[in-house]
Amino acid sequence: MPAVKPSPLSFSLSISVVCYNSGGKQLRTLIASLLASLQDLDSSRQLSSVMISLIDNSESHSVKLDLFNSYAEKLESLRVKLSLIQGQGNVGYGSAHNLMIRNTEADYHLILNPDVLLRDDSLRTGIDYLEANESIVMVSPYAEDEHGHKQRLCKRYPSVFTFFVRGFVPSPLKGLFKQRLALFEMHELPEHTATDTVPIVSGCFMLCRTDKLKAIDGFDDNYFLYFEDFDLSLRLGKQGDIAYLPAMKILHGGGNSAGKGWHHISMFVRSGIRFFNTHGWRFFRQS
Secondary structure (H helix, E strand, C coil): CCCCCCCCCCEEEEEEEEECCCCHHHHHHHHHHHHHHHHHHHHHCCEEEEEEEEEECCCCCCCCHHHHHHHHHHHHHCCEEEEEECCCCCCCHHHHHHHHHCCCCCCEEEEECCCEEECCCHHHHHHHHHHHCCCEEEEEEEEECCCCCEECCEECCCCHHHHHHHHHCCHHHHHHHHHHHHHHCCCCCCCCCCECCCCEECCCEEEEEHHHHHHCCCCCCCCCCCCHHHHHHHHHCCCCEEEEEEEEEEEECCCCHHHCHHHHHHHHHHHHHHHHHHHCCCCCCCC
């Protein structure tokens, strides 16, 4: 594994957070964790600029910048510009991120969920790794939920049957498919060293090289919700390697489609069909 050597050169970072009826408390907590991580990053590197865009997909325009007035001094000291994008309506998760991705000129871009909390060293760890390893186009973190349970953000290419089990089989019955799910969720990944051969990662936290992300034009706008991160991973993986970096840690709320009602289930199925039509159908075979 290549050694991680910090670079003295300055760089810029952009961050997009897509919100949909997100609570003010959740967003303030997220921004606080981002600023703490940016401060840690700025102490070891020269940050030329940071842009954080909150992209509000709600019809009610529930997000207001004055929620973050108490952070004004910290934002200024770290050279962070906080912006709000509203009025586009609910265009979907990937398309909302694209509003930022297609306009940023930063060196690195972070795709982020509003229910994520960063550790102080999360950004520094990820940027250091990208700076030291030019073949890496995206890094994915180690994640736990609010109860301390590990989340598996890295995935192999799925089969239709695996997705059915993972998305719709009740939890008490999933034990019958433990080996299949463990293979899909890459349980064998080491927890003390980075792995540079990950095919698919979750869209809750994607730290990317902006030029490579823009080379594929960001997310596919045809995905409204679900599978857009799988599709982006496979396309971005053709630009270079995707790494799992367990030293970069986050807390993630998360959820699954089985507990979100029939509307979400129908979106999950439609997006799944689009994904397999695009990238190839596998009904039972697990790679």
